[in-house]
Amino acid sequence: MLLPINWVKDYVEIDVSTEELAEMLTMTGSNAEEIISLREEISNVVVGKILSVESHPNADRLLVCKVDVGKEVIQVVTGADNVASGQLVPVALHGAKLPGGITIKRGKLRGVESQGMMCSGEELELKDSDYPGAEADGILILQEEYPLGMDIKEALDLGGDVIDFEITSNRPDCLSVVGMAREIAVAAGKTWKMPEIIVKPGTGQIGDELQVEVENAELCPRYLARVVKDIRIQPSPQWMRRRLAAAGVRPINNIVDITNYVMLELGQPMHAFDLDKVEGRKIIVRNALPGETLVTLDDKMRELTPDMLVIADANKPIALAGVMGGANSEITEGTRQIVFESALFDGASVRSTSKKLGLRSESSSRFEKGLDINMTLIAMERAVQLVQELGAGTVVEGRIDVLGASIEKRKLTVKWNRINQLLGLDLPAEKISEILTSLGMGITVDGEYMTVIIPTYRNDIEGMADLAEEVARIYGYDRIPLTLMEGSAAKGSRTQKQKLVRRIKTALTGMGMYEAVTYSFTSPSVYKNLGMTDPSEYPQAVRISNPLGEDQSIMRTTMLASILEVLSHNYNRQIKKCSIFEINPVFIPKALPLTELPNELLTLAMGEYGEEADFYSLKGKIEALASLLGLENRIAFKPARHTAMHPGRTAEVLLDEKTIGIFGQIHPKTAERYETDTGTILGELNLEALLEEADTDWQYKPLPRYPAVTRDLAFIVDKKVQAAQIVELIRKAGGKILEEVNLFDIYEGSQIPEGHKSMAYALSYRAPDRTLKDEEVNEAHERIIKTLEEKLGAKLR
Template sequence: MFVSYKWLENYVDLSGVTPEELAEKITRSGIEVEGVERIGEEIKNVVVGHVLQCEPHPDADKLNKCLVDVGEEEPVQIICGAPNVAKGQKVAVAKVGAVLPGNFKIKKAKLRGEASHGMICSLQELGVEGKLVPKEHAEGIYVFSDEAEVGRNAVELLNLDDAILELGLTPNRSDCLSMLGVAYEVAAILDRDVKLPVTEVSEGSEKASDYVSVKVEAKEDNPLYGAKIIKNVKIGPSPLWMQNALISAGIRPHNNVVDITNYVLLEYGQPLHAFDYDRLGSKEILVRRANDGETFVTLDDAERTLSKSQLVITNGTEPVALAGVMGGANSEVQNDTTTVLLEAAYFTGAIVRGASKDHGLRSEASTRYEKGVDPNRVLKAGERAAELMAEYAGGEVLEGTVLFNELDVEPVKVEITLEKINSSLGTAISVDTVEDIFRRLQFDAEVNGETFVVTAPTRRGDITIPEDLLEEVARLYGYDNLPMTLPEGEATPGGLSNHQLKRRTVRRYLEGAGLLQAITYSLTNDKKASQYALDVREPVRLLMPMSEERSNLRLSIIPQLLEVVSYNKARQNDSLAFYEVGSVFLTETGEELPQEEEHIAGALTGLWHQHPWQGEKKPVDFYVAKGILEGMFEEIGVSEAISFRQATIDGMHPGRTAEILLDNEVIGFVGAIHPEAEKELDLNETYVFELKASPVFHYEKPALSYTPIPRHPSITRDIALVVNTDVKAGDLVAIIKEAGGKLLKEVSVFDLYEGEHMEAGKKSLAFSLKYFDPAKTLTDEEVVKVHDGVLAAVKEKAGAELRG
C-alpha cells in the first residue's frame, strides 16, 4: 500500500511529524514501512510556463521553436521536440540551471543553430513512471489546465514534493488498504483525531429505481448490492489533485468517472464499478453464478471462459462484469458516456479470490475483496463517489439507491482481563492505560473492574479473540517499553556448533577473497540435474513441478552458478567471482526422501587482478582457483590433509582439472569448464570448484604443536629430473618426501621444460629440496647420503634421470 503523506494530512493532523518520523512510528507499532520515497526531491527550478508562440524549427523537421513565458521579465526561446507541443499551452518548464531526476542539469544549448534556454518537460522527465502517466500525455509533454499560474513551482503543482510511504501489510491488516484505515492507525499512534470526509449529495427529482432494478440470486456470495444512477455526466480529465493522488498510489489516471471510482477505492478501501447505463442493454441488474462455458470479454479485451464457481453481474441475460475482479468491455465508460450506473457491493472474499486465481487477474478491487472490506463503508463509498461525480463530472445524482440488502454483520465483542494482559506481556500496565489505548484506537470498551469488554469496529475484521486485543495493547503501549527478562533455572549457554562455525569461516574467507555469495535455485531441468555431480545418482523429480526448467532437485551447484555467470556476462559484466554454500539432493535406495548434502561451490571468470595505472592485468586461471581453495583449507585447518591430482571429468577441460582429496579420499574438484560448455553458455574462460562440506567441516585435525625457531642453518639442493611426459609432478614429490626422511623438510617444483633440447616423450622437472636438522648443523656427508637416496628412489620408482 502506497500512502501519500500529503493526502493523509487531509484526515489526520501530521504537524510536527516528518514523513521519516511517521514511518518510524508506524513500523514500531507493528506495520512495516518498507520505504519513504520523495520523487521530486532532486528537482529544482521547474515552473509553469505559457507557450506564447510555436513554429517549426527552420532546419529540423521534428523540432519546434517555442517562445515561452516563464514568469520572468522576458519570455525565453525553447526548442522542443515533443509532438504535442502547441501555442497557448501551460507546460512544465525546466529553466536554465534546473536539476531533474538523475542529477540532470539544464544548460543553455544550441539545437540546429537555434538557441534553447531551458526544456519543456514530460512527466517521465520529472520522475513519474511511464505506466502512470495519463495516456493523452504518454507520448509527449505534460499540459496543465488553463487555470495554472505562470511561474508557479511545477513540482508543487504536480505534488511531486510529496513523500510516499510504502506499507508492507500482513494479510490480517486489510483495514490499512485504504487511506481512512491508515488514518485511524496513525491517529491512534499520534493520539489525534480522524477527520472523515463529509458527504452531502444533492439528489435530483427523478428516482434511481425508475431506471434500474436489482436482483441477486447468489445471496451468500453477494449479500449487499447498491446501484446509483448519475445522469448528464461529461467525460473528461479528472482534476489535477485527484490525478496526483492516484499517481502517488500507483494508479494511472483515465477520466473523471473512472478516476473517481479509483479514488474512493483508495480512500474508503471499498471497490466500486461504473457502468455506462446506455450500453448496459437493459434496466435490470442480476447477480448470479456464471454458467459453465459461458464467455465474457473483460475490460482488457480478453475473452474469458467462465465456470459456475464464479460470480457475475449481468443485465438480466449476459454478463457485464466479473464480480469484484473486472468489468466488461460491453458496458465500459467511454468518452460519449452520459449516464452512469454506479455499483457499490459487498462480495465475499472466497468467491472473488477463486475467480481472480482462475483467470490470473489481480486488481486493486480483487485484492481488497479477498482480504475483506468494511461492510459499513459499502454504501458510504457509493455516496461519496456519487457526490464527486456530481462535482467533477457535472452529473445529476438521481434520488435513492436501488438496494438488495441481506447483509447481517454485527460488531464483534471480545473480552479480556488486565491480569491476562500483564501476565502475557510481563508488564504492570494500569486499567487507565489500557482504557486509553482502546480510546485511541476508537474501540468502544466497557470496563468492569479489571475486565474489558471491547466492541471491535467492522473496519477491524482482524479483531476476533482476546489475543488480538492483547496485540493491540502491546503495539500501542510500545514494544520498546516491554520489559526484558532472562530465563530462570538451569540453562545451556548458546553457541555455534563446529559445523556452523566452519561454515561461517568459509563464507567470510571466500567473501574476503573477492567472491560474491550467490543463492540459486535448488531446482533445475532434466539436462542439468546430473551435470558436474560428485556422486552420480538418479535425479529426484518433483511430482508437480512449476515448470520443466524447475522439475528436478539438483545433484550439483555448478550448473546454477554458471547460469548466474552467463546472466551477468549478457549484461556486460565480464569479471565475475561467485560462491555458494548450499545443498544438493541424493537419492537413497529404499528411502522415500532424498539425502540432503551440503556442498561448497564457486565460479570465476574474467580478470582477477587489475592495476590500470601500472598496466598490470591477471586473468583468472587454474592456479587462482586452486589458490583460493588452498587458502580456505588453511583457514579451517585442513591443509595438511589436502592434496590435488589431475582428473578427467565430464564437462570439464581435460588438461586443466584436478580432483581434491582429503586423506586420499576424493571430496571434490577444481578446474576449467570445457570449451564446448563455455560456447553453449556464451561464456569466456571460466573456472569452477565444488566440494563436499561435511568431510572438511568435521575433519579431526591433529593437536596444535610448536617447534622452536631454528638455530642451525639448512642446506638446499636443486635437482632437474628427466621423466616421461605422463609422470606427474605430485607423484615425484611424494617419492622424494618418502625417501628424504626426517632431514628433508621442504620440496617444491620451480621449473618445467619440454623444449627442443628435450628428447621426444620426455620432460624436465626441477625441484628445490631443503634439508635441516633442528639439533645440529648438517655436514655435507650427511646431506649427500640422504640426497643420493632420493635420486635412487626417483630413478627406481619413476624412471627419472638426473638432467646433465
C-alpha cells in the same frame, strides 16, 4: 501498498519526516519496505507566462521569448515552434536541475542571451498520465491557470514521497489511505478524519431506472447501486490522475478513475456498468449457470462454473463478483448512463473464483481478506460526490441497498488484567482503555472486566489475545520490559499412547518396512478405484469446503488408497520390492452434514510387493505387533471379503472376536487400476482399538531352567477348517504345560481324501518349575488328539 504522503495528509496531520513516519508505522505493525521520492531530480522549475514571441535576429529556426516567472521577466531563446503569447509553460531558471542530471545555466544562443529554458514534457520525464499533452512534441503548454513563479512540482503535483507498505493479510482495513491515516493518528497521538461527503439532491428516482435482486445473500451480504445519467467521459483532473499514478494505478477516464480513487482512498472496491448495456435494466447477483461464459475486461474468455458468483442482467453475466467486470458492460467513450456498484462479497468465494480462473485484481485481493460491510455505503456516496464535483454526470436520486442481514458490532468481555499478564506489563485499566479507544473500539470497564465493542472494519479481532496484541503494538514493543522466565522448568514427556506408537514404528522398521506419510485429503474417486462400483457403497466422508482441487476434496476414511498410490509410484519406477507402512488418522463423521468434529481414528496401513511379500509375511508382521502389545493370545484371523482384495486370499483381524482390521492380496482389477504388482499385499488395522487394549505391564521372566518336550501331530481335516480353529483347540486342550504351537506343513495330494487336507503342527511342552515326565506330556497330548477328533472330526495320520 503504495501510500502517497501528500494524499494521506488530507486526513491526518503529519509533522515528522517521511523516514520517521515509516519507522513509526513499522513499529506498530505496518512494515515500510521502501520510501519513494517523486520527481526529486527536478528543482528550480517554475510556472511562467509568455508575454511576447519574436524571431531570433541571427537564426531562422530560433525564437526569442519574454517570459514572466513571477518575480521578474526573463528572456528565453527556444527552438520550439508551438509557443505563443499568453501561454503558461514550465520554465527552468538559472541553476535548475532536470532529470538525467542536467543543470540549466544562463548563456547566449547565436549571440542572444537566454536566462533559462522552457521545458517539454519529455525533458521533465512526464507522461500523458501525469499531465495531458505531456508526450506531445514541443514545449509543454499548461492548460490550467497557476500562479506565476509557482514551483512546477507543486503546480502539477509532481513532488512528495510515497511509502511502500507490506500490509499483512489480517489487516485489510489498512489497504487504504483512510485506513493508514487512522494508523498514523494512533501511532502519533493525532486525530484523523474521514473525507467530508456531501451529495447534492439528484433528479428522478432510481426505482424508475434500475432493479436489483440478490439471489445468494450468503455470498453477497450487501449490494448497493446508484445511477448516474448524462455522463461525460473525459480525462480526470490532474490532481486525481497524479494521486492514482503515485499509488500505482493507471488513470483511464473520469468514471473509471473515480472507482479506483474510492477503492484506494477508502479500501472499498467499486465497479461501474454501462446502464444501456444492462439488459432489462435489472441486476441479479447469482451463481453462474452451467455452460455460461464471460469475456472479462482483459479481453479473455472465461468459462464459468456454478460455484462462481456473478453479476448478471436479465439475460447474461456482466461481471465476476469481486474479481473483474465484463467487456459486455464496460465504460466506453460512448457511455451516457452508468450504474455504480458497491458491495460486500464473501472472501472465500472471491478467492475460489480468482484461483480457478487464474485471475487476480486489486478488487479480488481486497475482498479475499474480508472487508467492512459499513464501508460499502460510505464508498458509494463518496463516488457520487466525486461525480458531482468533477461535473461528470447527473446523479439520479436515491439508491438501492440490498442488505442480507442486520449490521451488528461484535462484543468481547475479558478480564483486562489478563492483557497485562500476557504482555508482562502493569498498565492500569485506564491506559488499556485509552489505547483501545484510539483504535476505534468502544470500552466499558466494570471492575475486573472490560467489555470491548469491535468496529466492523476489524474482522481480525476475535479474542483477548488479539486485544493484547493491539495494546502491545500501540504501547510499543520496545517499551515492554525484559523479564526472565519464572517457575520451575517442566520436563516434556510422551504419553503412553505416543510411546506405544513410537515402539510400533521402530518394530515395523526393524521388520524391513519404510514409513510413508501421505495427505489426509483425497478424492471421491478412490472408492471406485478400490472396487466399490455402486456409489451407495461409498462410506460417508467429510467434504472440504474450499478444496485445492477435486483430487483433494474429501477427508479420507481409509488409508488403503494412499498406500496403494505409494506402492504404484515405486513399482512404476522399477523398484523391485517395496514394503511400507503409515500410522495416521482417518476421519469418520458422526453425522452429515457435520454438527460436530468427526472421529479421528488412528489407523495403521501396510503394503508390500516383491519376491518376499505374500499373505503370510504380512500376517506374521501383524502377529508380531500383537505380541509387542501383549495381545498375542487375543488376536485371531478369519477369511473375509473386500472389494479391493483377492476373494480367496483375504482375512479379517479379530481382537476378542471383534473385527479391527483386514489384510490380503490385492484384487487383480485393483492392481490394474493402480498399475501395480498383482502380488501386492496390503492391510489396514484400527490402531486405536489395539492401543486401548494393549497390555504393556511387562514383568521380568527368567530364561527357562528346565528342558522342553517337543511332539509333532498331523491331522486330516475338512478343507473348510481353518488353521486358527485348530490352534485354539490345541491351546485349550494342552493346558498350562503347552508352551508353543506352530503350523509347519499343509498337504493336499493323492494320499489325502478329496475335500480334505493334512495339517501338521509342532507342539512344545514345558513346566517352569520342574522337568516334565512322559506321563504328563502323554496325557496332554492324548487330550489334544481327542479334542480335535471330537470337535472337528479330525483323523490322526
